[in-house]
Amino acid sequence: MENLEDLKIMAEQWSYQGIEYLQKIPPTQLYAAVGVLLFTTILLLLSIRLVRRTKSNTVLLSGLSGSGKTVLFYQLRDGSSHQGTVTSMEPNEGTFVLHSKNAKKGKIKPVHLVDVPGHSRLRPKLEEFLPQAAAIVFVVDALEFLPNCRAASEYLYDILTNANVVKKKVPVLLCCNKTDKLTAHTKEFIRKQMEKEIEKLRASRSAVSTADIANDFTIGIEGEVFSFSHCCNKVTVAEASGLNGETVQVQDFIREYIKP
C-alpha cells in the first residue's frame, strides 16, 4: 500500500515537473516540434503503404460472355451459385477468403476477386482492372468451344499482349469451365486449339506495319509456332465446373500466386 502511494506521489511530481518544463519552452518551438513529428509520421505511413501496395491481391475473372464467370465467382465466394445467373452488366467485386469444403490450416489471406463482364460492349471495363491484376483467370466454355474459339482466342490475345500484363508478367490460368458435361472438350484439346488460333492471329496482326496500334506487344518467338510456353508470363491450363462446385484447380492457382 505504501509503495503504491509512493508511486502515485512520484508520478504526480514527475507530471508537475514535465508541465513546468513544457511551459518554459517558447510556444513557437513547441508548435514546430509537434509539426515535425506529425510530418515524419505521415511520411512513414505513406512510405509503408507504398511498399505494401506493390503486392496487390487482385485476381481477375475474364472470358467471353456465357462462359461461366459469375457462377465461378459465387462458387469461390459462397460455395454455391444460388439461383442462377444472367448476363452481367457490371463487374462483381469482392474481397473474401476462398470458400473451400475442407478447411485449410494456416493463415489464409483474403483475395480480391473481380468478375469482369464478358460482353464485347463492356470490354473497356477490363482495361480499368488490368493495371491492378496480380493474376488472371481466363474462363473458357468447354462445351461450346468451337463456335466461340475465334472470339475467345482474340480476347486472350488482347490480354496477353496488354502492356500491364507483359511488364508485370502476370500469370494467366486458362480455365476450361463446364467440364461436368459429357460433350465438353478436354483441356489439352482446348489448349492446342487456342495455340493454333493465336498463331493465326499473330500472323495476321504482326504482319502489319511497325506502328501496330491494335496491340501493344507481340508474343511468341519469331519463326516458331506459338505455344503458351513462349510467353514471358506463366500460362497454365486447368479444368473446372462452376455448377458442381469443382473449383479446386482454380483455388490452387489463386493460392499459389496470392501469397499472404
Place this chain on the structure above:
Amino acid sequence: MEEETEKRDDCSVNGDIDTIRDHERQQLPRSKGTNRRSSKMLEQLLIFTRGGLILWTCKELGNALKGSPIDTLIRSCLLEERSGELSFNYEAYTLKWTFHNDLGLVFVAVYQRILHLLYVDDLLSMVKQSFSEIYDPKRMSYDDFDETFRQLRKEAEARGEELRKVKQVGKPVSSVKKQGQVSKSGLDGGKKSSGSKKDDGDGDKDKVGSLMTNGNHKIEDDGSDKTDLANGKENTTDNVVLDPSKLMKLRSKGVRGRGGVRKTDSIGNKSSKVTAAEPPKKATKKNRVWDDAAPKQVKLDFTDSVDENGNGDHVDVAAADQGESMMDKEEVFSSDGESEDDDDDEPRSDEKPEAKKKGWFSSVFQSITGKANLERTDLEPALKALKERLMTKNVAEEIAEKLCESVEASLEGKKLASFTRISSTVQGAMEDALIRILTPRRSIDIMRDVHAAKEQRRPYVVVFVGVNGVGKSTNLAKVAYWLQQHKVSVMMAACDTFRSGAVEQLRTHARRLQIPIFEKGYEKDPAVVAKEAIQEATRNGSDVVLVDTAGRMQDNEPLMRALSKLINLNKPDLVLFVGEALVGNDAVDQLSKFNQKLSDLSNSGTTRLIDGILLTKFDTIDDKVGAALSMVYISGAPVMFVGCGQSYTDLKKLNVKAIVKTLLK
C-alpha cells in the same frame, strides 16, 4: 374453341380479343402448352443484380421460358442503351423492366405477347418498392418474398380488372373515333408518299400506337391500351420515325418476311421528303441541234488513248509511293485534361438566369452533402442541356432523345456521390453510354476474316452500298490500297452499271494500283456481273473482291430490290454501308430503310443486314461528329473505316474515345 372461351373468362385482357385471336392464330406459332398455361397471365418475374446474380424468381409461375429471353433482353436492349423503351419483344413473349439504380437491381416481368396486360407496370413498381425494403447485399435468397409477391400480384390484377372495366365502357366510342381519324391519316399518308406502296399506308396507320407495345397488330388495340398521356405524346411527335426494337427483330432473325412489314411498319415516313421514283430508262435522247448545220457525230471522248487493258501512255503507279495508309498510323490526338467544362457551359446554356442560379446553388449544396436521391425533375435540366449539346454536334434528334431517356432510366433513384454535381454525374453516365454504343459488338478485324476465307479457298467478298454521292468508289479504292499494303491480293468488280463514267473511274484506280478489275460495261445486271466477278476471283486466286454498286435512294423500291437481289445471289462476307459524315437526320432514315428492305426482300435462309459502316468525308466536319453516333445506334453495325480525304492513304479507324470526347465537349 373451348380453350378460347376459357381464356376469355380468365384473362384480364382487353375486350375485343376475338379479332386479335383469329388474326394471331394464323401468325404466331402456338404450342399446346401455352393454351393450358394461359390461365396464369404472367409468365415469370425475375429480380437480379446488375452483376448478373438472380436474387429471386417467382416459384408459383415456375414455367421454364422458351429460349433465353432475359439474356436477349440484356444483350439487345439494356446494353444497347435502349433501356428507356417501354417493352421488348422476344418471340412469343413481351418483357417489361424497371431499375433500382441505387441498389443496382433489375426487375423484369415476362408475359405472353398476345396478352396485353395493363397491370404489369404497376406490379413492377410495387415489387420494386417492397423488395428494396428487404434487400440486403449480403443475403442471397429471399424466400419470404414469395408471400409478399402473391399479395402484390392479387392487388395489381384487381386494379387491372377495374381499369379494364372502365375502359370497356369508354372504348367503343373512342375506337370508332380512332378508326375515322386513322383512315383519314392513312389516305393522306398514301397520297404524300410517292414511290412507295401499301406498306407506307399501313405505316401511317400503325404510327399512332406501334411505338408502345410492338405486339399490337390491330388499331383497335391502340385505342384500348393506351392511356391518354401516351396518346397525347404520340400525336405531338409528328415524325414518329424510329422503331429500333423492330430493327432488333430484323437482326435477331426471329421475325421476317411480309408479316413483319404489314404489322408494325413505322419506319420513317417523312412527309416532307417527296422522292420521285426513278423514271424507267426509256429510249435514249437524240442530240439537240441548234443551227441547221449537219450534225457532226463527234465522239465526245477526251480520255487518253488507252486500249482495252488500260495500258496507256502515262501509267501512274501508286503502289508504295504514297506511303502507309493512315489505318496503320498511330492516332495522335491531344489528350485534354479530364476536367469538365461545365463551368464554361453553364453561362452559355439556355436556361433562365433565375432558375439557373437557384439550380446551381442547390446543386452545389447537394453536391457537398451528397445524399440526395436523383429524381426525374433533377435530371431533366441536365439531360436537356446534354441533348442540345449532342444535337449541335449533328446527332440526329431522335437518337439524342432515346439516349437521354436511356441515361435517365439508368440514373433515376441513384444516390449522388459526395462532392459531385448532378451535371457531372449525368455527363459521366452519358459518356459511359456513348462508349458502350460505339464499342463494336463483334470483332472488326478484317485481316483475320480475310485469312479465314483464304484458308477455305474462297475470296472474301465486300459489297459497298449507299446513297448517291457519298464516296463509294473513292473509298473502295482506298480500301483496296490498304489491303494491298498488307500483301492481300485484291480484285475490283464494277457493278455500278448505271452511272456514266463509273466503270472508267474504277478502271483508272485499278490501273494506278495495279490490281485486276472485272467489268462488263454499262446496262448489265449488277447481280450477274458480281457473280461472274466472284467466279473469276476464285479462278485466279484473288483473296478479296471489292464490289462497287450504284448509289440509290433508300425510298426507291425497284433499286432496293435490285440491291437485295445482288446480295442474296452472291452472299457476300461483308455488306458495308457507306455514309457520309455530313449527313444529318437523314442518316437514321437511310440506315433503317436499307436494313428494312434488305430484310424484307431476302429470300429463304439467313437474312443479311448491314454488317459495317464506312464513314466518309470526315475531314469536312470539324467537330460535328454526331453522324457516326446516329448511324451506329440505329443499325448496331460498327464503324469499320473512316475516310478522311481524297487520296489513297486517307483511311483510318474510328477512335472511340476521341469521338466521345468531341461529342461531349
